[in-house]
Amino acid sequence: MSEIEREVHAVAARAKDAAADLAPLSRAVKDAALLAVADTLVKRAEEITAANAEDVERAKADGTTPAMIDRLTLTPQRVEAIADAVREIVELPDPVGESVRGGVLPNGLDLRQIRVPLGVIGIIYEGRPNVTVDAAALCLKSGNAVLLRGSSSAYSSNSAIVAVLREALEGTGVPVDAVQLVPGRTRESATALMRARGLVDVLIPRGGKTLIQSVVRDSTVPVIETGEGLCHVYVDADADLDKAVAIATNAKAQRCSVCNAAETLLVHADVADAFLPRVLDSLAEAGVTVHGDERVRSVAAAHGSPATVVEATEEDWSTEYLSMDLAVRVVPTIDDALAHIRRYSTQHTEAIVTDSLRASRYFVSRVDSAAVMVNASTRFTDGGEFGFGAEIGISTQKLHARGPMGLTEMTSTKYVVTGDGHLK
Template sequence: MNDIAGYVEDLARRAKQASRSLGFASDEARCATVRAMAVALRDRADEVLTANAADMDAARAAGTSEGLLDRLLLTPVRIEGMAAGLEKLADLPDPVARVLDERDIDQGVHLRRVSVPLGLVAMVYEARPNVTADAAGICVRTGNACILRGGSIAQNSCVAIAHILADAVEACGFDRACVSIIETTDRAATAALMSLRGVVDVLIPRGGAGLIQRCVRESLVPVIETGTGNCHTYVHASADFAKARAIVMNAKTQRVGVCNACESLLVDEAVADAFLPGMLAELAAAGVTIHGDSVAREAARDADILGSFVDATDEDWGREYLSLDISVHTVNGLDDAIAHVNRYGTGHSECIVAEDADACDRFLREVDAAAVYANASTRFTDGGEFGLGAEIGISTQKLHARGPFAAEALTTYKYELRGTGQVRP
């Protein structure tokens, strides 16, 4: 493909044109289309699995890490999850045409503030092909068209899913360009997409810190930033140890290659000697490598698991591992824990384990993150778990959406004003 920029611009302009009819479509038509997309995924799951197998073989041959392989892998269960997520989207109240405000202003002019689609949403993402279905479904449900740019490691899977969904959109009477995907792995395509200000209404990157920062730095299109997840679990002096161990193990090991996994364990020094040896032994038994401070090293020695321990550096406190690794640091009370989380966290998901209600209240109030937990695993930060249906990512910025980035976040609003001939005095 010689003219990458021309190819991407043509694809985007056709998608933008397609977005207009979708934006004016009824709620019933958009819901029916999203449900048809779910049916198509189930009916053609074998095509997706075949494409994904090719991606997995190539990724393994390239020495891809286990965490990324887990993100890349599709199974019948995961495809069913994608389809079920689409159906949940269809069951949600219509996010479009909601009256957000209504009143009479001066001279009796009637004002309404009404939610409307953004228009054309570009999504740039890496190793998770399920994002193709989530992004396409949320966009169609909200009356937006999408142009998708999957990572090269997942290209076969992403293209297969996008074509299946576009076929379903077309079968429901809409332009298949409503779900468009860039079918070249040339890096120039991403640069071309980021240059299309005025055609693309918003760009959403989802992936590692490098991808996200590149989009933030280089995009001429407005960017909604979905962040990396250096998520902490803080074990307070009042914590129930059994509860804390269960939460840490779930948050760290239930699925390591996801942004809401726990990457950093903080333990109050008042209970470190009692809590850490057993906790570290349990983590080591699950194959987790512990990157710890001097107190954690002594606990690892007591637990006889120094083979699973490495001395932490300052870089470990802010690292998103996406693997069976965790940083472990002791803190001097609640103030120290909150300060550490706010310094090294990425604004994603943070947890305190404590029986002290006042400590929980302060942590929830003072930690600056999209989702803050008391006595529950950070793994719950997910659009589906929050009852929002499929999500397009977790926003760690504060404008214009924060947390699971689901249907309502893909709308903006406009003012509709009706008068009877009024003029401003």
């Protein structure tokens, strides 16, 4: 075992011990600790932003894009907002100990299935230091110890933040080792975390396609896949075209760099001539480049659309742009739309726009994705929008959770059976 593996396994072992002490703590103790975290973040904002400035300077020197630098940057106002988010988590119900089902069996045994923490959760994520606090707070609230492995680009920021979090936990009753930074900046440390089976209960990758696939491929620890979203909007033959234009534009352009933004628009052939000129105008006004099939390009040319329309390639149908680009295809039937979605979707979110109850039910019953929207933007797939208050990520798999992962999804269950000298 290499030195970095020993170091990673050592922090994981401490996290496992901390998780055992954290699991039985009351909501009052955990909430008090989180409030201490929020207050300490604000008090130590200057120290955090100074460390963050080091990361930002390195990112600029490395030629990092302005958009990525903005995601990396922390200001006193942003630290205050992060602290406020922690306070919001305090207000959420604690799922630990909730009875899922149970009752008295015919033989007199009392059977209860209750929610319990997962244990030790490893988070592997890219250069957004706010995730360090969000993940730690959600894990603590749900009774889990957390191992945080951010990207090397935010190492100074994450080190400072985790030091503040651990300081805040001292004396609260929550074990300090419930929050730890995974040592090391190289891929070797991330790999060591992925291989810490028996010490780490689950890994959650947060980031782009390459990161997620790397963790899924290389990890021996169970993984919950999150994030990658190749989302579709299908405009049916019976759609209200005013709604369809608004939904398609919002799904793509309201915030294009997130996983619940639409990447492909499918249009039923019966409404293509009426709908495409209108949606192309709307997308052009929003600054979206359209990657269109032959029918889309033909309508755009005939209409004299101001939109930038380029020829769609096979690659476009499987691309999560995360930019102001949208692939657009005309389909002969709803079944063709469904076939396209089955082939290219990452099973995140799909939407149908239709006034036909039959079509909506048909679409919903045949789409195999974490969320299906009927006459609503894909942008609503979000823990906050769903009323969960917060989320650790959006799971695109089927085990153990699917869709936005709130506090409840960060628990497992166990059965408690109480008898009175019962023998089988």
